[in-house]
Amino acid sequence: MYDLAVLGGGIVGCFSALRAAELGLRAVLIDERGVFGGASARSAGVFTVQLDSPLDVELTAKSIELVKQYTSEKAWKETGFLQIGKEHALRESIESLEKCGIRYEVLNNQEIMERWPEFTVEPELIGVYTHPDLSVEPRILGRELRERLIEKGVKIIEGVGARRLNVVSNEVKEVELSDGSRISANYFILATGPWTREILHNSQIEVQTFLLTCFAYRLNLGRELNIPSFSDEYLHTYWRPWGATLVGGRYDAEFAESPDLSNAQPPSRSLKMSLKLLLKRLKTPSPPELVEYMRGPCSFTNDGMPIFGPIPRLINAYIVDGLGGYGLMRGPALGYLTVDAIVLNRELDRFSAYSPLRAFR
Numbered sequence: 179m180y181d182l183a184v185l186g187g188g189i190v191g192c193f194s195a196l197r198a199a200e201l202g203l204r205a206v207l208i209d210e211r212g213v214f215g216g217a218s219a220r221s222a223g224v225f226t227v228q229l230d231s232p233l234d235v236e237l238t239a240k241s242i243e244l245v246k247q248y249t250s251e252k253a254w255k256e257t258g259f260l261q262i263g264k265e266h267a268l269r270e271s272i273e274s275l276e277k278c279g280i281r282y283e284v285l286n287n288q289e290i291m292e293r294w295p296e297f298t299v300e301p302e303l304i305g306v307y308t309h310p311d312l313s314v315e316p317r318i319l320g321r322e323l324r325e326r327l328i329e330k331g332v333k334i335i336e337g338v339g340a341r342r343l344n345v346v347s348n349e350v351k352e353v354e355l356s357d358g359s360r361i362s363a364n365y366f367i368l369a370t371g372p373w374t375r376e377i378l379h380n381s382q383i384e385v386q387t388f389l390l391t392c393f394a395y396r397l398n399l400g401r402e403l404n405i406p407s408f409s410d411e412y413l414h415t416y417w418r419p420w421g422a423t424l425v426g427g428r429y430d431a432e433f434a435e436s437p438d439l440s441n442a443q444p445p446s447r448s449l450k451m452s453l454k455l456l457l458k459r460l461k462t463p464s465p466p467e468l469v470e471y472m473r474g475p476c477s478f479t480n481d482g483m484p485i486f487g488p489i490p491r492l493i494n495a496y497i498v499d500g501l502g503g504y505g506l507m508r509g510p511a512l513g514y515l516t517v518d519a520i521v522l523n524r525e526l527d528r529f530s531a532y533s534p535l536r537a538f539r
């Protein structure tokens with residue numbers, strides 16, 4: 179019998195289990211495909227505090243702190259982040275930075291090009307630059323988090339997955355696994371991202387999320403450029419530097435019926451557009467060469483907000499889901515806070531916009 183069973187070992191599950199171990203809980207983490215077997219390993223790895231809502235800014239700032247605390251600089255670099263766009267398009271994100279007290283600089287197009295001569299920016303555009311933002315290599319991050327989990331004594335079960343929750347009188351008694359075995363715990367966290375819907379459905383609980391397959395690319399530029407990670411609200415594209423490569427793409431996705439972990443190539447139009455948009459914004463030393471594509475599932479909610487908190491009508495089960503295309507950066511903080519809510523009775527009132535009540539019938 180465990181104090182806490184964490185289902186799913188993506189970014190959310192890893193930080194939930196790490197926090198549990200830190201608070202002295204006997205924790206088990208179960209991942210059908212192994213730690214970082216889902217979306218987290220396939221993500222582009224951009225961490226930026228430049229987001230539209232103060233809550234998201236706060237979460238990402240906390241996530242940056244956590245990632246730096248638990249992993250080495252092999253997994254991340256402080257690149258800073260430059261958001262380019264028309265002034266009105268960046269207003270919400272500037273307001274959020276203000277509210278959260280995060281330092282930022284507003285630069286006009288000339289100032290951007292003087293500081294980073296590789297950029298080409300039209301006069302009607304501005305840039306917002308923040309400093310703590312990270313470029314993260316998700317697979318190294320996953321490997322290091324797995325090591326930390328083992329060091330902290332979290333029991334990891336890989337290769338078998340959760341099939342359903344066994345519920346008696348509003349209490350989850352155990353989780354039934356794909357090999358027929360069962361794991362009992364006092365508390366459960368569903369951190370199975372795009373697979374949560376199916377596990378809940380098998381447990382006769384319906385959650386309202388939808389799935390997209392997202393795409394990103396790694397391009398080799400031939401040599402390292404001294405530029406920050408950047409996004410372009412005008413051109414709908416985002417990139418982060420990693421050595422001589424850039425990782426990112428166009429804001430690009432397709433609807434999916436079930437989580438897509440295939441290695442099928444993204445639609446060729448997606449890569450062509452991503453390259454075209456990049457070359458509009460950045461002078462590269464040589465023509466970018468595709469070295470890798472990332473393709474993976476993201477779960478979304480109708481209002482675009484995450485689902486975070488206790489599952490309605492269950493007294494001992496929590497959910498973190500619907501993180502969309504920003505889950506790598508919000509996930510560490512949300513995983514951590516879920517355990518704080520369970521163990522330290524931390525109130526989740528200020529997260530009412532993320533309330534699970536919105537997503538359950």
Ligand SMILES: Cc1cc2nc3c(=O)[nH]c(=O)nc-3n(C[C@H](O)[C@H](O)[C@H](O)COP(=O)(O)OP(=O)(O)OC[C@H]3O[C@@H](n4cnc5c(N)ncnc54)[C@H](O)[C@@H]3O)c2cc1C
Nearest residue numbers: 186188215216217218221222224339340371474505506507
């Ligand atoms: C191409 C792409 C680019 C992206 N870029 C970014 C980015 O730059 N920045 C950002 O913040 N976000 C980005 N995202 C989004 C981000 O990847 C996700 O929001 C985030 O990884 C979700 O984390 P998670 O822990 O909820 O889910 P996941 O990482 O998917 O973890 C769920 C885990 O559950 C496991 N699992 C599945 N079924 C079961 C089962 N039955 N039992 C037990 N375990 C199970 C899976 O193997 C998986 O490891 C991107 C996503 C994609 C696909």
